[in-house]
Amino acid sequence: MTKSPLTLYLAAPRGFCAGVDRAIKIVEMALEKWGAPVFVRHEIVHNKYVVDDLRAKGAVFVEELDDCPDDRPVIFSAHGVPKAVPAEAARREMVYVDATCPLVSKVHIEAARHAENGLQMIMIGHAGHPETVGTMGQLPEGDVLLVETVEDVATVEVRDPEKLAFVTQTTLSVDDTADIVTALKARFPAIVGPHKEDICYATTNRQEAVKAVAPRADALLVVGAPNSSNSKRLVEVARKAGCPYAQLVQRATDIDWRALDGIASIGITAGASAPETLINEVIDAFRDRHDVTVETVETAQENVEFKVPRVLREPA
Incomplete structure (x- = not known):
């Protein structure tokens, strides 16, 4: 049976940003330095695949500091924490590492x-x-x-x-x-704003790439988690930019194939906490069903890198 032709417009930039990359690295380096278990307060980033992978390596995810023992390291997620959390960790003399994205810290x-x-x-x-x-x-x-x-x-x-x-x-x-x-x-005419835009470069770049893809595609899929703010915003941006069908999917298994029946072109992007593995999985799922041509639509290049905290760069 002949497969029908399908053009995939791959948005770039997409997927992992520097803050997410750093946060995941912090958990992996903490496990290397101190061994398992290492506790993480809240999901390190909003992606089930990433969290499950780190859990398998020995990370224990909890919602509150009260759920952590005093004698094991704890990591604060990339989203940042209220001031009271590190203060309480210090009071309990815990070893803690703050994985807050530097742009959130700003x-x-x-x-x-x-x-x-x-x-x-x-x-x-x-x-x-x-x-x-x-x-x-x-x-x-x-x-x-x-x-x-x-x-x-x-x-x-x-x-x-x-x-x-x-x-x-x-x-x-x-x-x-x-x-x-x-x-x-x-x-409030006297209100003071930030010196530089608070919305981070990665959020802006991913939204711009979606705006470039959306008018060309019959549908657009955003690979990301339902609790990921930046992923949900990409779906909204695609719809506003004129894409008739935009959907958030966590994995290829979530694709609604009936909704995509008869479609000739599809845009694909991913939220800042979704790994490239999941994007490739989605592309492969389309290849199984269609004669796929992949076209990358690039609107910016990213070369941002954030250092991990010094405590992880020092020997144990």
Whole structure:
């Protein structure tokens, strides 16, 4: 039986970013240095395949520091943690390693600096997301106000409209965030923004690549986890950019083949915490069914690398 032709537009950049790469490396190096088990507070990155792989190597994933024994190393996830968490680990004299992405740490430092200057913080982010919880937890409770939408800006109650600053979660939709920032500046003209965009380079680059692919593809698949903020944003960006069908899949087994029946071109990308292995798995699944031509659509090149903490570079 002859396979029908199918063009796959492979978005680039896609998949792992420097912060995710560093976080995974931190867990692997901690296991090498201290042996198993090494405890990790929250999923190190939002990807089941990655977490399962590290679990098999001896990482134990927990949600709270209370679930960790005092005598084993603990690692804080790439999303960042409230200030109280490392303080408690230090009080318990635990060995801990902070795998917070340096670009998230930059937002933490920004928030603290604004607070020192007497400014009340507004955070643009998603309620309950670990990165939002971590950033808001850099300052005393109530000092950071959360807005998720343009509508929230109209109702947010501030102490002094003349003394405000804002920060954002690093994995948001660039376009949606721009609309919220515009609303904040319209309501609070004196509000101070970050020196440099808080949304990280990897989030921006992956969204730009999707915008380039979406108008050319009949459908677009984002390889990523349902709890991954940047992956979910890629689905939204694809739909807004004119792709009639955009779907989030964790693995090739999640592909809805009926929805893709008769389609001639498909875009493929991956969230920043999805490994290339899973992207290749999806491509292979299409090759099993179609005569596939792969075309890469590259909109940027990335060569960012973050060092792991010194404690892991020193001998045990």
